[in-house]
Amino acid sequence: MGLTQDNSLPIPPAGSLNPAGSLNAVDWVVGWARANSLWPLVFGTSCCAIEMMATGASHHDWARFGLEVARASPRQADLIILAGTIVEKMGSRLVTLYEQMPGPKYVIAMGACTISGGPFYYDSYSVIKGADRIVPIDVYIPGCPPRPEALLYGIMQLQALIRKGAWRKSLTHQPLNTSPIRDVYSDCSKAWEIKEKAKQESMKEAQERFKAENPDFKGVVIKRVAAPKFDEVARVPKPARGMPPAEIFSALQARFPAVAVHGNADVTQEKWAALGPEYVLDLAVSREDYHGVVEFLRNEPALKLDFLIEITAVDWKDHFDVIVHLQSLDHGHKVFLRCNLPHETHPEIPTLMDLFASANWHERETYDFFGIIFVGHPDLRRLFLDDDFPGHPLRKDFEDPTRVVKRPY
């Protein structure tokens, strides 16, 4: 229905064929041609890209709207569908892509992230709160992610715009806004309160009259659908596989007497049993023992913890815990380690890169987030954030009002 209406744009009347009028007719034809041969850039950053792919694929098939020529190069495209969140690091690249496209060019913001930051509006230090802060946007499609039908409708809206001759200067974009971000939610709720108050004022008289006329009225009784009731179900624990934690610990304590079980300073036979069948050995090691313990756990044939699940850290405000999760692929048992580090700007701990190749990125990530230096790491750069990013964001004392909007509730 909408499509036929859009197609029936008025052709300039024949009687008005002066030079300007004839130009209008040419514009109409050009607009019609442009609208029906959009070449989108293959640009997808996250979830919405999958729905964009689904729109392009067999079931929904955007070729019906003249869009099937998706190009990988911005030089050959005239439409960017911003499918997915735009983060700060990607922002400058997006501006470059936009500048590289020849005009006339169009941008569709697909999904909540590109409209306002969406689910990543609050507390995120890297997401740009709305792609229209950096590039101009023609059509917004809400959804998280929008359905393929919504994207098709958005494309049809853009086509209608193009047929009407809407265009913009080819090189307009704003620089990245670095001022503190306005909390739109709080602003809206304040405005809403004022409106509600005014509404109450205006209805006061009518309400009083209603009360006077119906003194027995006790309010509307709302019938709710009864929520289903469920019984408690007893949990069936899955016993941890492989070697029992007590045996691993005694094997380790023979070599490293200083190693302790986290939260249980002196474990006895009864205490091991009380920890339950699911318990995974959680060791507290000192900085001096850290590398030696991991090396021992990895190389001891009976333990053979040859797989590094992850390295991470926890900021406890007065100290850091560096956490290492190890697993034995053959035997199935896991061992977790934690190493207490002082709360300094850059606390130091030995690297595990000589034992596990995967430690490389895990340690870079931990450095990026917490500023912990892994001594002996050959290439300790930031992993996710730009080199000039101020501070280490997963520390509890990290604050940056130019990037982070705090949750008002």
Add this chain to the structure above:
Amino acid sequence: MSESMPQGPIQPAPISAAPAVSRTGAPDAVKKSGSLPPGFTLRDVRPDGSHEYFLNMGPQHPSTHGVLKLVVRLDGETVLETVPHLGFIHRAIEKMGENETFIQYMHLTDRMDYLSSHINNLCVCLAIEKAMNIGVPERGEYIRVIVCELQRIQSHLLWWGAFGMDMGAVSAFLYGFIEREKITQLFEELCGARLTMNYFRPGGSNADLPEGFIGKVKTLCEEMKFSLDEFDVLVSQNPIIRERTVGVGLLSKERAISNGCTGPVARASGVNYDVRRNDGYSIYDRFQFDVPLGANGDSFDRYRVRMDEMRQSVRILEQAAAGIPEGQYRSKEKPNYKVPAGSYFAAVETARGLYGTYLVSDNSFKPYRVKSRSPGFSNLSAIDEITRGGKIADLVTVLSTLDLIIPDIDR
């Protein structure tokens, strides 16, 4: 191209220990200009006069499946070193998790690995259940297995289509999406969402299966068997695909383990590890299924392991659909989830490998720290070793067979 580089067919990538530590091997020209891109260690310095250059691939590149940037050191067409750069879709999910309740955090895991969103949700649920000692009724467990296996097939189908696209076969993309759309519609019926589900809850799921769901799953299983045979004829037996994948992008078993690879990538290299079987979370220990393994660890093995996994998932689905009992689908709901102080770890097998959730709680309604161990993160870190010595065209094949989801890596 320099004389010392192997000519003709692709040579297996040389497998060495951890990369060299020092940068002292840099050629004089690079040292003087100081223009060495970050991350390069310049192993095996070429003789003077070799045609060596650096090439940026991404973050805007169709074969990087999102926004991954690779800087490749090339000698002619031959890849000498690959340095990935991450963070182009780093959305601070772990920081956000610290300010959301445990249940609110779940919707963020949907958006990490959006092709395994049910399975990611399940991992968070398992960690909370472990912490708060919540049981799951029988029907709830069956629902979890059915939905997770549907999700695995759906993810692999998308991968299969995208793999075909990367090889230049558009028909694979179209065929893959026909089957995928059927599962997407099942999910829509199930929870109203096509991609970001947020369906599981600690103790079960937030709704029962809709009417007729099991019948549809049974029909889908029959259709999938037929389609998978069709896919084999279309792509697996295609001589061009085989030429481009067999013997390309080798990863040895030892290096796969050391690099932390899991999932189909590790299994193609012969690492006999699947969280579903080795840990038996949920009720996976009740079902009969094989863990397909590869022998060579090349791109074709990674391809074949995923194709076989879809067949095994169909097998699990058939057993689960036949055995699902009646009864309540979740245990008693709690008004809020206050997790006792401590740290809890749960791991699941997503379509890409071991996904782990590490929750640290200080006895409150919000996690003190939450960390996701994503499978793609470690799988991607092996790319330098896999592509070393190969051609740049094979880099695209390798990227495709690693099945990367960049938001899962960047989080």
